[in-house]
Amino acid sequence: xxxxxxxxxxxxxxxxxxxxxxxxxxxxxxxxxxxxxxxxxxxxxxxxxxxxxxxxxxxxxxxxxxxxxxxxxxxxxxxxxxxxxxxxxxxxxxxxxxxx
Numbered sequence: 312x313x314x315x316x317x318x319x320x321x322x323x324x325x326x327x328x329x330x331x332x333x334x335x336x337x338x339x340x341x342x343x344x345x346x347x348x349x350x351x352x353x354x355x356x357x358x359x360x361x362x363x364x365x366x367x368x369x370x371x372x373x374x375x376x377x378x379x380x381x382x383x384x385x386x387x388x389x390x391x392x393x394x395x396x397x398x399x400x401x402x403x404x405x406x407x408x409x410x411x
Contacts, residue, residue: 353398362391
């Protein structure tokens with residue numbers, strides 16, 4: 312009798328744990344539709360402006376002796392410039408959605 316109660320208790324605990332783990336995954340809304348996310352906007356001029364600001368800040372950090380922070384800021388500025396170039400390339404390479 313004691314084994315049956317222990318086995319039944321273990322089964323309900325495991326089943327409850329599985330249900331508790333599955334509920335958050337099912338409760339989250341999933342949208343894979345690109346229209347639901349809205350249009351992607353890209354402003355290369357603003358990205359380049361942010362890169363220039365980061366370069367100025369990196370130069371100040373380098374003057375203060377913070378070489379690692381300056382290098383991190385320069386890498387971040389390079390990433391902003393790369394993103395701006397990718398946006399420009401995407402805009403220039405994007406053709407008409409309805410050729411003809």
